[in-house]
Amino acid sequence: MGPKVNLNADIGESFGKYRIGEDDELMKIIKSANIACGMHAGDPTVMNRTTLLAQANGVSIGAHPGYNDLWGFGRRELRMPLKDIEHLVAYQIGALEAIARVNGLAVTHVKPHGQLHNMAIVDYDIALAICKATKAVNRDLIFVGLAGSQLEHAARNLDMRFAMEGFADRRYEDDGNLTSRTLPDAVIHDAEEAVEQVVRMVTEKVVISRGGKRVPLEIHSICIHGDEPTAVPLGRACREGLERAGVAVVPVTEMGI
Amino acid sequence: MGPKVNLNADIGESFGKYRIGEDDELMKIIKSANIACGMHAGDPTVMNRTTLLAQANGVSIGAHPGYNDLWGFGRRELRMPLKDIEHLVAYQIGALEAIARVNGLAVTHVKPHGQLHNMAIVDYDIALAICKATKAVNRDLIFVGLAGSQLEHAARNLDMRFAMEGFADRRYEDDGNLTSRTLPDAVIHDAEEAVEQVVRMVTEKVVISRGGKRVPLEIHSICIHGDEPTAVPLGRACREGLERAGVAVVPVTEMGI
């Protein structure tokens, strides 16, 4: 059996009359969808539509819980008690589970959104609150998160299924961490270079660091940033590049985690 | 085996720093709780606390979905497409299911709130949207609703488990319907009379109508209005009166529906 990888993207972030993101196009590229759950974005009807769109494209369904901050799109720092985070995450996963079940589908992974995600990457307590909520709702859920982050530590400590996530368009350091966005070459703007990076990640299990070193890196899933104007062409290039290189692009549920 | 009945109340309607209702006291009286799900009232942390409080009192857990209208407490008429109602109800049931599951518990019934409930009682299409969502989320859920209402018709047509609800403090007409609130004696203010009515409902399966007729009426559950100042004493009087009359007060799940 040849190499395989998952492609995921944040999706279903429209709200009422407001449309955002190229969901129809993205759904043809990815294999796992992180669906907004009504707090930072999304509403019950958008969630339903997105769930059906995932199904039609053979895309597995994940919850994308965020802060309850529609004005800030879940991207503003919001400090709340850990217990509130825990309940807020459980609430959102459950809401999407019900919408999925109405359509005969199931939620199979969780990936937190925006600032909740950013804070959890570096703060073990927040990571643990999110992971605990996820496991308590359904212990079979796969947690998708940055490899090496506090989210991975928390998920491992809770004995959860964890999908290590890598990036097509982000530069890596010699220690395997992402290059800080404060540095000028943190983002890879050239599509060809991005495709090369993901193919190398999957087929050789290494990444070429900013310093030129071959750094070992194992990943299960590659994140396509849905809200960049280049999301669709870059995502499509990755998908095509991977398949040309003989890599199967599959739902995260088929990654053997 | 002697006669039995369920007592239910709306509960968990606090929000953040705002406290409302005498949940601690009510939980000792009722056997099934209709828990607000974060739209007309309630927040994820309040939902969690209420779920644990129900468990501690041997009270079964139900979802109490309402319109997304915190300002109006779900009591204002809000006209939305039937599909939006369907998704909004599924969303709320799922959210509570997850919170319950985190605590090792399960949602076993659904009763809609406020104006959503009022509209569904008389509008078959709205009733059907609510019932369809409920059944699609979990076909074993018991729907609690006014006997003879469009909610009962919709639930029956969908082959759902339906708990017929009666009232301690509302007067009935000769045809078994509730006396309109526009009439002066629609509400029974005397606790003793209310207790007599519920005992008669359960033990004789009749109600004495406003016109003095003995009207046959079968009920599974009696609603305690949680937000009236008299809720707790009236509820306690009903519970004690029923038990004194040899009626077992049980969760709605034990009503054999």
Add this chain to the structure above:
Amino acid sequence: MGPKVNLNADIGESFGKYRIGEDDELMKIIKSANIACGMHAGDPTVMNRTTLLAQANGVSIGAHPGYNDLWGFGRRELRMPLKDIEHLVAYQIGALEAIARVNGLAVTHVKPHGQLHNMAIVDYDIALAICKATKAVNRDLIFVGLAGSQLEHAARNLDMRFAMEGFADRRYEDDGNLTSRTLPDAVIHDAEEAVEQVVRMVTEKVVISRGGKRVPLEIHSICIHGDEPTAVPLGRACREGLERAGVAVVPVTEMGI
């Protein structure tokens, strides 16, 4: 002095990361802007940006209060006590006044949004609540509303400045009322025909009804529907057609009301 008229449109209906409407283009066409006030759409920062955009284009600033229903974009029927409507409208006008004042500008007119507007057109009590709030906030505010509607009656009874509004793309009946949208030819789809209608309204003070009659009609302002895909080209055609016919297109404050 030649004939003149005002062009108005609903604008500033973006929210946070969500963008809606072609505000930049519309602002070049209209002369009075109905700016969303944060309840059905708009947020404080969008309001500020829209206010500045109006200023840059010589467009006068109006408040566009709506129901507090972002999910439904203020287009769903929401029944609330008249006093709540009154306070809700005052609140929104005041909020925009402050944002305008920060930029050295002033709110000079009010036009209600969506379902609040639709209900006020036919319901005198709602119309009166809106007009009372508007007058109480600032008695010099010009109320922009459908000629002949309950909004006009309420505004007249309160001795308010009232701008009678006409439509480029709606058909009229022999009695001067709009043709019901349930009829097939209620909407004028041909831009040339729409332009002819507005020019005739302004220069001859008549409209040709669906039945072919010349019906007298006096208007101060023509509404450009901002959220139709054809809004910008139709609006631009009207503006150009009016100016070609020698009509001055001016802010509603210069209509001598």
Add this chain to the structure above:
Amino acid sequence: MGPKVNLNADIGESFGKYRIGEDDELMKIIKSANIACGMHAGDPTVMNRTTLLAQANGVSIGAHPGYNDLWGFGRRELRMPLKDIEHLVAYQIGALEAIARVNGLAVTHVKPHGQLHNMAIVDYDIALAICKATKAVNRDLIFVGLAGSQLEHAARNLDMRFAMEGFADRRYEDDGNLTSRTLPDAVIHDAEEAVEQVVRMVTEKVVISRGGKRVPLEIHSICIHGDEPTAVPLGRACREGLERAGVAVVPVTEMGI
């Protein structure tokens, strides 16, 4: 003319069906009200009722803007761009101004709420954003804030009227700053001691520090914490103690700032 001081409290923090705070009692004690503006608490109808209650008690009206976070009651840290803070504050002041004007009244001061206030005390940029918005809405507004805080610096730099606020129930350090709440004796629990402190502040312009030193301190206004269960008795004791000591308790507008 004898000594005088203002008493202020946060008020009008109910929302819809939710009641919080003892507004009726507090209004009889204070002379300036910080009224919630619909973001962290309050709704347009509550704002209207509170405004009328202030008027009936001869209490001057202030805006109490907070973060748009009803769940957290404005007490959670929420990081947003400074421009958003500026517009959010202007929005809320304007909303209350309109409600006040409807009742023939005017907003005469501003005091920010909860976490927005806490952050502004120590963060000059946030303080400046709030003060700039306040001044831009109405340059005559009195800003009420902690003496010596970044709010005072920002207000002074903008040449604004600034009311220096002191506390009845908080201990002070030798340098005139409040004792940190992390220290055991930060809060004065004894009513008599609190009354002594405020009388001394006003009549002698000093406070006895935790270390027993007489520290010079000039204040215009004393804050009564409305949400503590002891708020009303403590507030009443302060008011009576001040008046017994010959101090006139007046609206902040009469403090000659």
